[in-house]
Amino acid sequence: MKTTLYNYRLQLGLLLLLAGLLSLFIYLSPQTFLHRRIYVAFMSTIPFPTLLALGLTLLIVAGEMDLSFPSIMVISGLSFSNVAQATGSPLLGFFAALATGAFAGLCNGLIVVWIGVPAIIATIGTQFFWRGASTLLADGLARNLTNLRDTTFHDILVGRLFDWIPMQTIWCLLVALLFWLLLNRHIFGDDVRFIGDDIGTAKMMGVKTDTVRIALFVIMGLISALASVMVCLEMANWWPTQGEGYLLLVFAAIFLGGTSVFGGQGTIFGTVVGSIIIGILEAGIISAGLSGYWTRLVHGLVIVLSVSLYAMAFSTRRK
Amino acid sequence: MDTILTAKSLYKSFGSIQALTDINLSIPKGQVVALIGDNGAGKSTIIKILSGVHRPDSGSLWINGNEVNMRSYSVRMARSLGVETVYQERSLGEKQPLWRNVFVGRHLRNALGFIRVKEEKDLTLAMLRNSIGLKGVGISADALVSTLSGGERQGLAISRAMHFNSALTILDEPTTALSVKEVGRVLDFIRSIPDRGNSALFISHNLHHVHEVADMFLFVARGTIAYQCRREEMSVAELFEQLETLSMAPYDHERTVA
Ligand SMILES: Nc1ncnc2c1ncn2[C@@H]1O[C@H](COP(=O)(O)OP(=O)(O)OP(=O)(O)O)[C@@H](O)[C@H]1O
Numbered sequence: 001m002k003t004t005l006y007n008y009r010l011q012l013g014l015l016l017l018l019a020g021l022l023s024l025f026i027y028l029s030p031q032t033f034l035h036r037r038i039y040v041a042f043m044s045t046i047p048f049p050t051l052l053a054l055g056l057t058l059l060i061v062a063g064e065m066d067l068s069f070p071s072i073m074v075i076s077g078l079s080f081s082n083v084a085q086a087t088g089s090p091l092l093g094f095f096a097a098l099a100t101g102a103f104a105g106l107c108n109g110l111i112v113v114w115i116g117v118p119a120i121i122a123t124i125g126t127q128f129f130w131r132g133a134s135t136l137l138a139d140g141l142a143r144n145l146t147n148l149r150d151t152t153f154h155d156i157l158v159g160r161l162f163d164w165i166p167m168q169t170i171w172c173l174l175v176a177l178l179f180w181l182l183l184n185r186h187i188f189g190d191d192v193r194f195i196g197d198d199i200g201t202a203k204m205m206g207v208k209t210d211t212v213r214i215a216l217f218v219i220m221g222l223i224s225a226l227a228s229v230m231v232c233l234e235m236a237n238w239w240p241t242q243g244e245g246y247l248l249l250v251f252a253a254i255f256l257g258g259t260s261v262f263g264g265q266g267t268i269f270g271t272v273v274g275s276i277i278i279g280i281l282e283a284g285i286i287s288a289g290l291s292g293y294w295t296r297l298v299h300g301l302v303i304v305l306s307v308s309l310y311a312m313a314f315s316t317r318r319k
Numbered sequence: 320m321d322t323i324l325t326a327k328s329l330y331k332s333f334g335s336i337q338a339l340t341d342i343n344l345s346i347p348k349g350q351v352v353a354l355i356g357d358n359g360a361g362k363s364t365i366i367k368i369l370s371g372v373h374r375p376d377s378g379s380l381w382i383n384g385n386e387v388n389m390r391s392y393s394v395r396m397a398r399s400l401g402v403e404t405v406y407q408e409r410s411l412g413e414k415q416p417l418w419r420n421v422f423v424g425r426h427l428r429n430a431l432g433f434i435r436v437k438e439e440k441d442l443t444l445a446m447l448r449n450s451i452g453l454k455g456v457g458i459s460a461d462a463l464v465s466t467l468s469g470g471e472r473q474g475l476a477i478s479r480a481m482h483f484n485s486a487l488t489i490l491d492e493p494t495t496a497l498s499v500k501e502v503g504r505v506l507d508f509i510r511s512i513p514d515r516g517n518s519a520l521f522i523s524h525n526l527h528h529v530h531e532v533a534d535m536f537l538f539v540a541r542g543t544i545a546y547q548c549r550r551e552e553m554s555v556a557e558l559f560e561q562l563e564t565l566s567m568a569p570y571d572h573e574r575t576v577a
Pocket residue numbers: 333336338356357358359360361362363364365407
């Protein structure tokens with residue numbers, strides 16, 4: 001019993017943190033946090049960064065990085081709105097978005113794995129490239145997508161189950177479950193762990209490191225496309241700066257969740273709870289009467305503090 | 320004589336360093352062959368080619384009498400042809416639990432690729448119980464490799480190779496971090512390999528160990544096999560002498576190409 005508790009100390013700590021924060025917010029602004037409405041709002045917004053964080057968690061476990069996902073979102077979203085408007089079928093638009101996302105992810109993967117550019121540098125480059133391309137292609141203008149509101153596809157992806165549960169929450173939980181299985185129970189996740197641990201070892205043990213690394217970037221592209229289509233449908237709009245706000249949120253969520261900055265280890269559960277905590281922080285800050293400017297500061301602080309705490313706890317100082 | 324593995328005319332360079340020149344060797348079935356030589360002679364490079372980690376610049380490889388296609392030869396393929404290797408270094412994932420390390424690259428899995436975790440953990444525990452150098456109290460299949468001592472790590476790598484009972488087991492300096500008693504057990508293991516009709520290729524700097532277990536000695540010097548003989552032809556003292564002579568030989572300047 002004691003050892004089980006010890007093994008799950010990270011998960012328990014995160015849940016305690018979440019409970020503590022919620023209690024604090026309820027205490028500070030009971031009129032907001034004792035009402036169902038705010039939780040429905042959370043369930044409609046938090047799934048987007050959570051999906052992105054799930055994809056990025058796998059990459060980080062493999063010792064890779066992707067800073068370009070906000071821009072992969074925007075270019076896939078543009079494909080979605082163009083094709084959906086041109087054909088009148090949001091489903092075709094969705095496939096176009098997935099193809100775009102997979103292609104952008106594949107580009108990242110090839111640059112990193114074949115050409116050998118470190119992922120952080122390569123994806124800074126592609127981030128600017130896709131953002132620039134989207135703005136150019138759209139003449140810097142937003143796209144109105146209100147006409148997709150009444151489609152079945154809209155209801156399946158971001159409708160309200162039983163008239164109150166946002167469907168994106170369901171999809172996000174399904175993806176989380178799938179990724180948990182992948183990382184913990186599947187040979188793909190095993191390969192990912194060993195690649196992040198020591199790529200030389202992984203190679204000597206027969207892991208197809210190139211294929212797995214490229215696949216991870218493609219998965220991240222697909223997830224970005226999915227998130228983008230959901231955001232487009234939820235907001236009934238595509239706009240050229242879509243996704244920009246997610247970079248910070250996603251990193252804060254992953255590192256707060258306890259995934260190692262050094263690769264080789266990571267937790268899907270931690271990423272989900274981390275995303276929820278990061279997601280409620282903003283609402284908590286604002287309803288406590290502080291200005292919205294505080295949220296960035298708090299998110300930045302969360303990244304630095306959580307990464308430092310984990311570094312101290314696992315003594316990862318370079319010797 | 321039947322050979323499990325034959326290498327013909329292997330060449331390998333790393334940038335401007337010509338690591339191997341014209342390596343020819345065969346490993347007979349049911350025998351233990353030792354690679355002996357100075358630091359940097361090229362022993363580890365030879366076994367990395369045999370086990371599919373490195374691709375040679377040229378040369379061919381024959382396993383069980385069939386030529387392997389060097390373009391597609393890989394660690395996976397080597398294993399599926401019965402070649403198992405215990406590497407000198409970096410053969411374990413530090414942050415991973417023991418059971419993942421035992422089965423990495425060849426997990427027991429269902430058709431969808433999901434790992435049979437329970438089964439693998441049980442097998443790992445059984446392996447730990449009667450394995451080399453892992454008698455530490457409270458060892459569990461979930462323990463991380465980073466918590467093991469150097470000797471325990473080596474024990475794990477060797478036990479892993481023992482478990483898969485391959486046609487050819489290659490061991491690169493398997494005894495360096497072990498205590499005297501554990502060294503004895505590793506040597507016993509290597510000696511027992513021919514009993515099952517299998518073969519071993521064994522690298523060690525300890526010529527006493529080499530003489531104890533090997534049927535045949537290959538002397539590697541400056542990237543090539545400079546001399547080879549059978550155990551009956553040489554005493555331990557002569558092994559030392561031969562190694563000395565080879566390492567004294569004048570340096571071959573052609574080895575580093577511009
Ligand atoms: N990946 C590599 N990149 C560049 N050079 C290498 C690489 N691997 C080996 N070498 C070089 O090839 C030569 C042979 O190295 P190798 O590791 O095979 O020696 P060894 O006989 O195993 O030595 P030791 O007894 O010290 O383990 C050395 O000069 C080494 O520096």
